[in-house]
Amino acid sequence: MSTVIIVATYAVIAMFYVRLTLHALRWLEAAVRSPTGRVWNTMSTVRAVASAALDIAVLRRLLVVNPALWIGEWIFHASLFLIILRHLRYFTDVAPPWVLWAQMPGWIAGFLLPIALAYILGIRLLTGQERFSSKANLLTLINVFFIGATGLLMSTKYPVDLVAVKLFALGIVTFSPSSPPQSTLLMVHLALVLGLILYIPSHVLSAPFVMLDARYRDRERQEVMHDR
Amino acid sequence: MTDKRSFGEKLSPRQLIEIDACTQCGECLKHCPVQMVTDNPAISPPAKIRLFREFLRATDGIKARFLGPKVIDPRLLEDFTKAVYECTTCGACGESCPVGIFTQRLWPTLRKELVERGLGPLGPQPKMPGAIERTGNPYDKPAAERYAPWFPEQIRVAEQADIGYYAGCTGAYESQPMVRGDVLVLHATGVPFTMLPPEEEVCCGFPLFITGQHEPLAGLVKRLVEGYRSRGVKTLVCSCPCCVNIMSRDWPLIYGKELPFTIRHITQFVTQAFKEGRLRVRREVRETVIYHDPCYLSRGVDVIEEPREVLHSIPGLSVLEFERHGLNSRCCGSGGAARKVFHANAIAMGRLTIDEAVAKGADRLILSCPACYAKVNEAMQGYEKQIRITDIMELLATVVEQEEHR
Numbered sequence: 001m002s003t004v005i006i007v008a009t010y011a012v013i014a015m016f017y018v019r020l021t022l023h024a025l026r027w028l029e030a031a032v033r034s035p036t037g038r039v040w041n042t043m044s045t046v047r048a049v050a051s052a053a054l055d056i057a058v059l060r061r062l063l064v065v066n067p068a069l070w071i072g073e074w075i076f077h078a079s080l081f082l083i084i085l086r087h088l089r090y091f092t093d094v095a096p097p098w099v100l101w102a103q104m105p106g107w108i109a110g111f112l113l114p115i116a117l118a119y120i121l122g123i124r125l126l127t128g129q130e131r132f133s134s135k136a137n138l139l140t141l142i143n144v145f146f147i148g149a150t151g152l153l154m155s156t157k158y159p160v161d162l163v164a165v166k167l168f169a170l171g172i173v174t175f176s177p178s179s180p181p182q183s184t185l186l187m188v189h190l191a192l193v194l195g196l197i198l199y200i201p202s203h204v205l206s207a208p209f210v211m212l213d214a215r216y217r218d219r220e221r222q223e224v225m226h227d228r
Numbered sequence: 229m230t231d232k233r234s235f236g237e238k239l240s241p242r243q244l245i246e247i248d249a250c251t252q253c254g255e256c257l258k259h260c261p262v263q264m265v266t267d268n269p270a271i272s273p274p275a276k277i278r279l280f281r282e283f284l285r286a287t288d289g290i291k292a293r294f295l296g297p298k299v300i301d302p303r304l305l306e307d308f309t310k311a312v313y314e315c316t317t318c319g320a321c322g323e324s325c326p327v328g329i330f331t332q333r334l335w336p337t338l339r340k341e342l343v344e345r346g347l348g349p350l351g352p353q354p355k356m357p358g359a360i361e362r363t364g365n366p367y368d369k370p371a372a373e374r375y376a377p378w379f380p381e382q383i384r385v386a387e388q389a390d391i392g393y394y395a396g397c398t399g400a401y402e403s404q405p406m407v408r409g410d411v412l413v414l415h416a417t418g419v420p421f422t423m424l425p426p427e428e429e430v431c432c433g434f435p436l437f438i439t440g441q442h443e444p445l446a447g448l449v450k451r452l453v454e455g456y457r458s459r460g461v462k463t464l465v466c467s468c469p470c471c472v473n474i475m476s477r478d479w480p481l482i483y484g485k486e487l488p489f490t491i492r493h494i495t496q497f498v499t500q501a502f503k504e505g506r507l508r509v510r511r512e513v514r515e516t517v518i519y520h521d522p523c524y525l526s527r528g529v530d531v532i533e534e535p536r537e538v539l540h541s542i543p544g545l546s547v548l549e550f551e552r553h554g555l556n557s558r559c560c561g562s563g564g565a566a567r568k569v570f571h572a573n574a575i576a577m578g579r580l581t582i583d584e585a586v587a588k589g590a591d592r593l594i595l596s597c598p599a600c601y602a603k604v605n606e607a608m609q610g611y612e613k614q615i616r617i618t619d620i621m622e623l624l625a626t627v628v629e630q631e632e633h634r
Contacts, residue, residue, distance in 0.1 A: 026244060062255070214328025
């Protein structure tokens with residue numbers, strides 16, 4: 001069983017890297033800007049990048065069009081970020097200070113994440129937007145909900161052997177795998193995470209690029225018929 | 229599917245990333261005018277993107293690369309084609325997209341792909357290239373009638389001038405008060421301007437571009453650019469948002485180099501003329517008007533303030549705004565060459581514009597696009613709500629001081 005889990009973990013991670021590489025190649029291809037030969041000055045580039053960074057960090061475009069959904073989405077994304085940060089303690093031999101700092105916020109985020117997801121689903125069902133959404137989207141949302149729920153159960157009600165978890169996780173990243181801890185809840189949690197990595201929505205990899213491109217385009221639009 | 233070519237062939241790498249980046253959140257639906265009048269999820273932007281992803285997987289996915297392209301249900305392709313062509317390409321979905329996908333350009337590119345596969349265009353659209361070749365315009369009207377019915381008799385155009393004026397096919401054949409207004413206002417500025425002879429002022433290429441029929445574009449653009457160049461034009465003025473959009477954004481790419489002149493919308497030219505004192509308003513208009521932003525002028529090339537400046541320069545005029553205006557304006561229904569194919573949608577969308585203008589208490593609805601002008605006027609026929617529709621230059625022409633009276 002342990003071997004199956006280890007092989008599956010490596011297979012999923014390898015597939016993720018292949019996917020990431022294919023995306024990165026496409027980003028490079030698409031990064032060639034301005035077929036009209038417009039030359040961008042440094043300030044324009046800095047402004048576009050800063051604007052896009054803000055769009056990504058606070059989901060600003062969503063805030064403008066749907067503040068009610070935005071609050072749920074922002075809490076969800078921020079919680080997920082903090083939870084991932086908190087989990088880095090398992091993958092680093094000596095956890096750096098910023099990972100240690102993230103432990104308490106990450107723990108609180110563990111409670112907020114399922115609430116935010118339930119709120120998002122509620123808003124989408126109430127506004128009728130869900131009928132336009134794909135089943136894959138809904139499945140991803142449910143998957144993340146259960147990842148959060150199983151994680152929360154392990155950190156509150158059914159604790160697992162954290163040393164064994166760290167040995168397993170560290171073993172994976174250092175290519176010297178050890179047996180996973182004997183915990184059904186942890187196995188379910190891990191299986192759901194691997195499922196998420198395997199079917200990670202492609203927008204996670206593509207949306208930041210498009211957000212940056214949109215800011216460049218906004219400036220292009222302002223300049224196409226104006227002397228600015 | 230017999231055609232096993234890649235579905236991504238006509239899309240740029242950036243557009244392929246955009247297809248990938250759609251989160252399927254559905255925020256765009258609140259802004260889609262076609263959704264407003266049809267409430268059909270199958271023709272919504274997320275559904276179109278979802279379906280196109282399936283097509284891409286079928287021809288370009290990992291499985292397809294190893295085992296060969298998959299057969300796509302022809303009915304699915306047919307439904308997709310209809311959905312892509314039913315769109316007015318107004319770009320409101322892209323403007324409200326939380327990711328920022330450039331849909332105003334994405335949908336026409338998908339149409340190009342569908343044309344390559346023999347699935348599009350639809351309705352009377354396939355006749356356009358032939359009509360343009362015969363008569364120079366997509367309406368198949370004689371070139372001799374391009375200017376004659378509306379051009380003010382007292383005005384003479386120069387053979388050579390720094391300023392060129394392009395009337396455009398829709399203005400010249402379907403919205404004549406608009407182009408007449410343009411010429412009267414241009415004349416009132418006192419600046420000499422030139423025009424191409426009617427048989428030389430051919431289609432700008434936008435209807436072909438927007439329906440995915442790109443083949444004749446290069447020839448049309450070259451002909452027009454060379455025509456204006458030979459007349460010494462330094463600034464080409466036009467009032468049609470679709471024309472100025474393709475001229476400023478795509479002509480340089482199609483022509484292969486920078487244009488020998490600058491493109492300006494007529495409201496930009498007029499605003500400048502006011503600033504330089506070349507244009508004066510001789511009387512006030514005590515009315516309340518509401519201004520509608522054409523999609524390809526606002527979302528297309530960011531000409532938003534200038535039309536308002538023109539209206540505010542008329543004393544006594546009170547200018548109202550639609551709930552959705554500027555970059556977020558709502559399409560009047562005539563865009564994307566869909567108005568001749570999905571007529572009922574276009575009429576319903578036009579009536580939404582009329583409804584709001586009437587509800588806001590405006591005396592007049594001010595437009596600045598010949599397609600909007602033609603369609604919203606048509607939408608008002610037989611409708612219980614009525615409002616006076618006027619083009620922005622048509623209105624200005626009635627109040628500016630003509631040069632000979634100064």
